[in-house]
Structures are given as structure tokens and as C-alpha cells.
Amino acid sequence: MKVTLISIPVRDQEKALQFYTKKLGFLLKKDAPLGGGNRWLTLVSKDWQDGPELLLEPAPNHFEPCKVFQDALLEAGYPYTQFDVDDVDAEYERLIALDVQFSIKPTTMGTVKYAVFNDTCGNNIQLVETL
């Protein structure tokens, strides 16, 4: 068995595709229609193109508990998932310049430095740098 996919629930797949590719810098990998305007939409990291794919799934629009869970996480400030970066401070500056909203500025705790931003699709996302 292999881990090849990480899924993130999004309210609007097209909006998510724009945010994740244009602002975060991911690359589009797969885009196939699934009926009803839904798509099998996956991205890969520019720095690790044969790494796991990120699935932008429209689950909150079709399954109420997913929406409730996503809203509760967002409200509590909890990140839905996290991405590794080499330099949290540099990434923070880069994203701030692109109008990305952060709920936690770069902060050090133990052996990591982290920051949390809003992906505009219903999730908080955490950036992590291992010190």
C-alpha cells in the first residue's frame, strides 16, 4: 500500500484551484469531470512533483456532516492540514504580499516554526518549518 493522496474539502473547486495554484504555487495534476459540475481535481507540489497529490474535494457541498466539521475547525482556528516549507518567514512575507490572511503569524514552538493562514475555501492551513 502507498500513501499518494491527501484530500482537502473545498466549497468551490474552481476558486480553490485558482488559490492553490496561483497563490500557493501548486501545479495541476489531474482534472476529470465527475458529473454535476464536480471534478476529480488533484495538484502536486512544485518542489516535489512525484510526491503525494492534493485532492480538492467538494465534499462539504454534498455531505452535511463534512460541512459542519469544516466550519467547526475553521471557527476554532484549527488547521485542516499542514504543508512543509523551508522558511516560514519568507513564505509568510510572500503570501502576505498576495493578500493571504494569516490567523497566526510565524511562531516558534520547540523544534518547529509555524504559521496559519485562511485558504479562502473554508480551511485554515498551517505552514511548518522544522528547525
Add this chain to the structure above:
Amino acid sequence: MIFIKLCVQYITILLTKLNYNLKSEEKTFYETKLVEVKNTCFSNDKQIEVIIETKRLIDNNSEKELSLDVISKIQFTSKYHLLRLFKRYYGQTPRQYLIDKRIEKSKQKLANGKGVSETCFEVGFESLGSFSKLLKKKQGNYLVNFKKSNFREVNNI
């Protein structure tokens, strides 16, 4: 009378400011949980600093012969204490971390077309046999097969 009025005004301004400060410092549930984790697991700054330094030492010298004895001497700590702390803060032992680091560097070298034996010694492994075993274990057969197929292509030309 004017003095009292001024005093009241001043106090009102102070209270408004205080209220504003309290509101802006309101933490999310996640942030309060992070503070809890920080207080219970990551409160010893000095200790953490030594362990981060140890990790950087491994990062920058991974191709050299690095033993726990050498590392602990550089850091002026007992080796078992260092081992325990490294595992506590990074979740793996210095040895496991060093091996992962070497494998990561060897992946890059192999992808750039370097030979298996050359890569093995350049990243710091001492035995070719244990290197290819490790590669298979950590990467599946991906890299080894990749190198073999490269060979075949070259031979066919």
C-alpha cells in the same frame, strides 16, 4: 467639578482601551491548545536549543563519520541524555535521522545520474551492501530499478 469630569473621561478612555486590548488578545481554541502543548512539552528553551544545534550539526556533516560519542562531546552532554532528548523533540533517534538525511541526499545524487557506489561513499555510508539494502527498504525498489533501467538504455545505445 471640571476636574472630576476630566477624571471620569480619562477612566472611560482607559477602560475602553483595556477592553479593546482584551478583545484583540482573544485566542482561538487552537491557539489555547498550542499554549498548553508548549507549556507541557516545549518549555525548556535551553534544552531545545541544544537539540536544534545537534540536528544542524548532523545536517551539515551527514557525509562524515558521525557517532553519538562525537556529537555528545561537541555538545558537552552525556550521550544517553542527548539520545533521549533528540528522540523526545524530533521523534526519532539521531542515528535514524542521520540515515534518513543520507538517503535523502543520495536520492538527489542518483537522480542526477551519479553511480550507486560513488553516491554511497559520498553521502557517508561505508558499505555498498548495506546502502543498497537501505535504499530498497526506504524507497521500495524505485531507485535501484531506476538505476538499472538507466544502465540498460545506455547499453542499448
